[in-house]
Amino acid sequence: MDREKYLAELEEYLQPLTPEERADAIMFYSEFIEDAGLENRSQIEQRLGTPKQLSRKVLADHSIKMTDEEVKYQRTATPRSNVKMIWLILLALLASPFLLGASGVMIFVLIGILALVAGLIFGAVVALCALVVVMGLLFYVGIGLLFTNWAVGLFYLGLGALALGALLVVLPIAYWLVRLVLQGIANFSKYLYDKLSKKRNAKGGSDHEEDI
Numbered sequence: 001m002d003r004e005k006y007l008a009e010l011e012e013y014l015q016p017l018t019p020e021e022r023a024d025a026i027m028f029y030s031e032f033i034e035d036a037g038l039e040n041r042s043q044i045e046q047r048l049g050t051p052k053q054l055s056r057k058v059l060a061d062h063s064i065k066m067t068d069e070e071v072k073y074q075r076t077a078t079p080r081s082n083v084k085m086i087w088l089i090l091l092a093l094l095a096s097p098f099l100l101g102a103s104g105v106m107i108f109v110l111i112g113i114l115a116l117v118a119g120l121i122f123g124a125v126v127a128l129c130a131l132v133v134v135m136g137l138l139f140y141v142g143i144g145l146l147f148t149n150w151a152v153g154l155f156y157l158g159l160g161a162l163a164l165g166a167l168l169v170v171l172p173i174a175y176w177l178v179r180l181v182l183q184g185i186a187n188f189s190k191y192l193y194d195k196l197s198k199k200r201n202a203k204g205g206s207d208h209e210e211d212i
Contacts, residue, residue: 007029009052010054010055014059060088079178082182082186093110094107131167
């Protein structure tokens with residue numbers, strides 16, 4: 001009864017997966033619990049964690065696998081897939097009961113890096129929006145002055161064109177930098193997750209869980 005209830009809760013937390021993927025995960029852990037001789041809820045949670053904790057591990061593993069396949073076929077992961085993977089790994093790490101010593105420090109370092117990057121991206125977006133507004137005002141003023149003082153109007157239009165050129169140069173560079181930073185954070189996240197998973201296995205976790 002405890003096993004069925006545990007697996008039912010786990011399945012609820014695995015809704016982001018496809019029905020087939022959920023079924024495979026539930027079947028795997030059902031067989032694992034039976035083979036390990038885990039008879040009650042406390043034994044199951046001592047070995048696998050709560051359903052919520054285990055679901056975060058499964059989702060993180062799945063996201064890493066999907067991102068690795070994306071890199072294999074496209075040579076690079078998209079910013080969206082990297083953000084999703086980083087978020088799921090962070091949730092899995094924070095849900096782990098084995099956040100001890102250096103691993104815990106590294107997780108807080110990761111959170112700090114994410115906060116810093118989020119702040120920098122927000123600042124860059126604000127700066128780009130301000131540039132767009134300034135460019136629009138320059139064009140508006142320039143067009144208006146063409147009919148009263150064409151020389152000054154052309155001057156403002158020239159400044160607007162200069163702002164537009166700067167925007168067209170800055171945007172691809174900013175996008176490339178964001179992709180590069182997200183890839184670096186994703187790689188660090190995978191390294192940290194792998195390190196913590198090995199620590200969990202060393203403390204008595206299942207090596208078979210790496211198959212999921």
